Amino acid sequence: xxxxxxxxxxxxxxxxxxxxxxxxxxxxKAPTGIAGLDEITNGGLPRGRPTLVCGGAGCGKTxxxxxxxxxxxxxxxxxxxxxxxxxxxxxxVENAQSLGFxxxxxxxxxxxxxxxxxxxxxxxxxxxxxxxxxxxxxxxxAIDTIGAKRVxxxxxxxxxxxxxxxxxxxxxxDRLFRWLKTKRVTAIVTGERVGEHLTRHGLEEFVSDCxxxxxxxxxxxxxxxxxxxxxxxxxxxxxxxxxxxxxxxxLSVLPITSLxxxxxxxxxxxxxxxxxxxxxxxxxxxFRGNSVLASGTAGTGKSSLAAHxxxxxxxxxxxxxxxxxxxxxxxxxRNMRSIGVDLERWMRRxxxxxxxxxxxxxxxxxxxxxxxxxxDDWQPRVVVVDPVTNLIAVGSEIEVTAMLARLIDFMKLxxxxxLFTSLTEGGGAAERTDLGVSSLMDVWMxxxxxxxxxxxxxxxxxxxxxxxxxxxxxxxxxxxxxxxxLVDVSRRADGSVAIGSARGAQQQQVRxxxxxxxxxxxxx
Numbered sequence: 001x002x003x004x005x006x007x008x009x010x011x012x013x014x015x016x017x018x019x020x021x022x023x024x025x026x027x028x029k030a031p032t033g034i035a036g037l038d039e040i041t042n043g044g045l046p047r048g049r050p051t052l053v054c055g056g057a058g059c060g061k062t063x064x065x066x067x068x069x070x071x072x073x074x075x076x077x078x079x080x081x082x083x084x085x086x087x088x089x090x091x092x093v094e095n096a097q098s099l100g101f102x103x104x105x106x107x108x109x110x111x112x113x114x115x116x117x118x119x120x121x122x123x124x125x126x127x128x129x130x131x132x133x134x135x136x137x138x139x140x141x142a143i144d145t146i147g148a149k150r151v152x153x154x155x156x157x158x159x160x161x162x163x164x165x166x167x168x169x170x171x172x173x174d175r176l177f178r179w180l181k182t183k184r185v186t187a188i189v190t191g192e193r194v195g196e197h198l199t200r201h202g203l204e205e206f207v208s209d210c211x212x213x214x215x216x217x218x219x220x221x222x223x224x225x226x227x228x229x230x231x232x233x234x235x236x237x238x239x240x241x242x243x244x245x246x247x248x249x250x251l252s253v254l255p256i257t258s259l260x261x262x263x264x265x266x267x268x269x270x271x272x273x274x275x276x277x278x279x280x281x282x283x284x285x286x287f288r289g290n291s292v293l294a295s296g297t298a299g300t301g302k303s304s305l306a307a308h309x310x311x312x313x314x315x316x317x318x319x320x321x322x323x324x325x326x327x328x329x330x331x332x333x334r335n336m337r338s339i340g341v342d343l344e345r346w347m348r349r350x351x352x353x354x355x356x357x358x359x360x361x362x363x364x365x366x367x368x369x370x371x372x373x374x375x376d377d378w379q380p381r382v383v384v385v386d387p388v389t390n391l392i393a394v395g396s397e398i399e400v401t402a403m404l405a406r407l408i409d410f411m412k413l414x415x416x417x418x419l420f421t422s423l424t425e426g427g428g429a430a431e432r433t434d435l436g437v438s439s440l441m442d443v444w445m446x447x448x449x450x451x452x453x454x455x456x457x458x459x460x461x462x463x464x465x466x467x468x469x470x471x472x473x474x475x476x477x478x479x480x481x482x483x484x485x486l487v488d489v490s491r492r493a494d495g496s497v498a499i500g501s502a503r504g505a506q507q508q509q510v511r512x513x514x515x516x517x518x519x520x521x522x523x524x
Contacts, residue, residue: 027234030078030150030186033071034064035376036253040229040238046209048184049233050177054191055214059225060246061190063099064214065152066092067250068188070101072150073111078186080150081142082114085158089114099250110146115139132172135159136179143183151180151187177207209233215241224363227253243365247373254369254406263412265289265467270316270382270417273308276486280462280471286443287467289415291408293438295422296447301458301477302421303327304484305447306384307336307343309419314346318381321374322354325390329354340482353378364395368403372410383411387421388437404437442466450499457499460486 031044038044045051045068053061069080084092092114093103106112117135143151153159160169180187189208211231216223227244229237244253269284278285286292292309294302310320324332332354333343346352355374362370375383391400404420411418422437438444444463449456461474476499477486 029235030072031076032068033075034067034251034253035373036242036244037227037251040242040253041210041232042236045186045188046233046235047186048181049209050180050187050189050207051210051212052189052191052208053212053214054193056193056216059214059216060244060251061214062087062154063095063246064212064251065154065188065190066096066101067099069112069150069152070096070103070106071250073106078149079111079146080113080152081139081146081148082112082152082154083139083142084114084116084154086155088116092116098248099246100248101250113142113146113148115142132159132176132179136176140183143185149185151183151185153187153189155190155192157192174207224365226365243369245366245369245373247370249373252369252373254365254372263289263409264415266415271312272305273310273312274305274477274484274486276475276477277305277460277484279486280473280475281465282469284468286417286465288417289412290417290442290466291412291440292417292419292443292445293422293441294419294445294447295424295438297424297449300447300449301460301479301484302423302447303332303386304336304339304341304479305445305460306386306419306421307332307339307341308484310352310382310384311341311343311346313382313417314349314351317351319378320346320352320382320384321378321380322352322384322386323371324354324356324386325359326387328356332356338481339479339484353380359390359393362394364391364399364403367391367394368407371407375411375414375416381416383416383418385418385420387423389423401437401440405440408440438463452499459499 028047029041029043029045030047031038032041053064055061066082069082072078072080082092087095096103103112103114107114115138117138139151142148156173160172177189193213208231210229210233213228213230215226215228217226218224225244225246226241228241229239242253244251266288268288269281269286270288271285272278272281294305296302306322310322313320322332327335329347333347336343343352343354347354357367359367388400388404391403395403408418420437420441441464443465446461446463448459448461450459457476458478459474459476462470462472473489475486475489477484
């Protein structure tokens, strides 16, 4: 071998996976079936392991655990055992009916077993060594009876309420959680939050593989429930607080961090509902899936424009969901009849649903969760929110803007075309919105009232329209008994635009051939 030759380095050993670390098996998970929760946990709770659900009174711990069992039995073929240390079986059956769950039917089909263990602290006497052997025998028998795959223990504090020895408590807690793992059941253990501790004993979170914290807080007299994943061994998960709602069909968790700019952009168009306005968008209207903002001061015609948009969607046979924060459905339909827009016709055919509610009826996040649920349940193609600025009554400007960003992303992912109206205060800058949401919108139309010659005349202009040609004109429009009508542009000899009665006088002079105005032009 020559002196200049070099020894070759051994080829690197190839590792399975992504080349950075050995590939491993993904953690097995049990889907909860709860809307949104499986998304933020990336598939559900750890299968065959215990999960701690903790929180204060009234935050929804028992209902979440109960729905976990019911969804497992109905949707995933996994029977479950609910062992309660507080509520009796009859009380649980009655409470579950409020969510639409029939526990008695599931019990009759051997898909669910509800067992109440009566524990009263004043009836317990600590003598000798404390252990859970009797409870484990009882729970094991219940699991074997129906072949349970899921277990709920509600709540852990009652089970250890008579035990004062912290060392024995830690040992028995560890024993309980290890026993659940040996039975290979996916378990939820609920616990009461006390002060800064997640649970009364402050030990359960350390022996749990997953910890979910529920919270209910009141801000400016509006209550909102929130959920957060504090711990999840062996799995990634969302770490932010997520609002959730308890409704007629169970829990709905809103995964706010999963939304983003991943939606597809459609090239199809939908009409604005106003012929002249379609012409300002190159005779095409909006892109399907666009978010549209119509802003202006009071009385500029924002709600009338929204009604036209809703009606033309119904004419196409598409469902429209109309969220009203100022007027009742009866008031909206009556007012729109005055301009020839018959919304009741489409309501009778179930193509239009008007959901009216005062903003102060719910917290801001609860409004968002409710809107999500209504959209998911009915699957509309068009949504109207009128006016979105009223939500400022239940949240700060920053909170409302963040809420709208999540709502817009949610609807874009479903290719829903949405129109939002925004009330601006008089005397402020015209091209601004009180919530600062114009940058979130694909289309922004500014409606105004121009006062001149002793009269007020309505105008509309397109401030922006992403991805499409649009008019740069400020157009006058009038309310007629046949709806909104854009009027022709009438220019004076000096190039200025005449509106209102001045426009009528200008047109008469042009028709009469007045030499002073013969150079005036009319344009559409």
